Amino acid sequence: MSKKNWPLWEVFIRSKQGLNHKHVGSLHATNAEMAIENARDVYTRRKEGVSIWVVESVHISASNPDASDELFEPATDKVYRHPTFYDLPDEVKHM
Amino acid sequence: MTDAKQLSLEDNFQAKVDAEIKIEPKDWMPEKYRKTLIRQISQHAHSEIVGMLPEGNWITRAPSLRRKLGLLAKVQDEAGHGLYLYSACETLGIERDTLLDQLHTGKAKYSSIFNYPTTTWADIGAIGWLVDGAAIMNQVPICRCSYGPYARAMVRVCKEESFHQRQGFEILLTLSKGTDEQRAMLQDAVNRWWWPSVMMFGPSDKDSPNTAQSMKWKIKRFTNDDLRQKFVDVCVGQAEILGVTLPDPDLKYNEETGHWDFGTINWDEFWQVVKGNGPCNRQRLNARKKAHEEGAWVREAAMAYAEKQEQCEVASVAKVA
Numbered sequence: 001m002s003k004k005n006w007p008l009w010e011v012f013i014r015s016k017q018g019l020n021h022k023h024v025g026s027l028h029a030t031n032a033e034m035a036i037e038n039a040r041d042v043y044t045r046r047k048e049g050v051s052i053w054v055v056e057s058v059h060i061s062a063s064n065p066d067a068s069d070e071l072f073e074p075a076t077d078k079v080y081r082h083p084t085f086y087d088l089p090d091e092v093k094h095m
Numbered sequence: 096m097t098d099a100k101q102l103s104l105e106d107n108f109q110a111k112v113d114a115e116i117k118i119e120p121k122d123w124m125p126e127k128y129r130k131t132l133i134r135q136i137s138q139h140a141h142s143e144i145v146g147m148l149p150e151g152n153w154i155t156r157a158p159s160l161r162r163k164l165g166l167l168a169k170v171q172d173e174a175g176h177g178l179y180l181y182s183a184c185e186t187l188g189i190e191r192d193t194l195l196d197q198l199h200t201g202k203a204k205y206s207s208i209f210n211y212p213t214t215t216w217a218d219i220g221a222i223g224w225l226v227d228g229a230a231i232m233n234q235v236p237i238c239r240c241s242y243g244p245y246a247r248a249m250v251r252v253c254k255e256e257s258f259h260q261r262q263g264f265e266i267l268l269t270l271s272k273g274t275d276e277q278r279a280m281l282q283d284a285v286n287r288w289w290w291p292s293v294m295m296f297g298p299s300d301k302d303s304p305n306t307a308q309s310m311k312w313k314i315k316r317f318t319n320d321d322l323r324q325k326f327v328d329v330c331v332g333q334a335e336i337l338g339v340t341l342p343d344p345d346l347k348y349n350e351e352t353g354h355w356d357f358g359t360i361n362w363d364e365f366w367q368v369v370k371g372n373g374p375c376n377r378q379r380l381n382a383r384k385k386a387h388e389e390g391a392w393v394r395e396a397a398m399a400y401a402e403k404q405e406q407c408e409v410a411s412v413a414k415v416a
Binding site (some may be wrong): 008025027028041064 | 119121122123137169172175178179182183185186190191192244247248252255394397398401404405
């Protein structure tokens with residue numbers, strides 16, 4: 001008999017309406033439908049969610065943590081992208 | 096890799112750990128860190144799964160519907176905890192099947208506490224109070240473990256554990272207010288579960304050679320003996336509320352240290368159970384293997400069904416095109 005593992009799925013849960021889905025962990029299932037049902041039992045036994053996303057782990061591409069410095073370097077020297085870079089007189093109060 | 100490069104990678108890694116920066120799955124880590132974590136997390140996951148067996152024994156015999164609901168929910172949580180932990184463990188590059196094989200062949204261990212039998216209903220209360228109490232003591236610091244996926248899984252586990260301990264304590268409290276016979280049953284359960292629970296923290300620090308490395312890597316935050324002492328200290332007061340005696344004649348408050356001194360642990364018994372000679376080792380492992388083997392056809396059928404569905408979809412898409 002073939003010994004074939006069920007694929008691995010990553011699970012994302014929206015904890016309440018208005019918030020984004022957040023990664024919570026993974027599980028094994030034969031297809032998306034089963035992955036959602038299993039995710040409900042494993043990750044939302046106490047009303048932790050109102051919506052579930054599942055995606056097969058093999059479909060996720062990730063940036064390389066060893067190359068993080070180069071990857072994010074463009075953002076490190078651009079203080080002018082932040083509001084505090086701009087000098088305004090106190091009279092303006094809130095802006 | 097040159098030795099110099101390896102060394103700088105290790106220094107870098109340790110600097111991150113020292114700065115309390117979490118290590119994530121794809122980050123570089125020493126091989127020994129990875130192996131230690133795989134061993135610890137899988138052992139933890141196996142304990143959750145095997146831990147369902149002694150309690151499952153009482154689901155059909157719970158004394159009321161309320162108790163049955165509570166116990167069922169607790170056992171279901173244990174399954175969930177096992178799954179969070181297997182999933183965390185798999186991020187280290189090991190397959191679920193390999194982990195299960197290691198459990199079934201005896202290569203991987205699980206907590207020895209589950210090799211003791213649950214002979215009365217009071218045992219279910221004692222497990223909740225003492226075994227889950229000890230587990231919480233152990234697990235809370237792991238929420239700050241340096242390995243991100245393990246720490247995050249533990250946050251979930253700990254949130255759910257306190258219900259487990261409270262349901263156990265309530266069972267015992269009810270017995271403590273019952274008949275003489277019920278009080279005797281309560282005391283008997285505490286007599287049998289106390290020492291194995293104290294042993295749950297593992298060997299004494301002087302016999303735990305890996306502790307120093309695990310503390311340096313911030314996998315562990317406290318030593319076995321420190322956690323054990325904390326556990327004994329909190330249990331004394333709780334035992335008084337239940338009106339039970341903890342079965343240790345040497346238990347006494349030490350004014351100087353502010354802690355409760357306790358008697359010598361029977362390490363022979365501890366190692367016997369670890370080595371597979373506890374009262375239920377074979378029974379537990381056989382039950383796990385049987386469940387796994389008898390479920391094989393379900394896993395295969397589900398996979399075959401999913402594959403067939405996928406082929407049908409491909410075929411119907413082709414027809415439309």
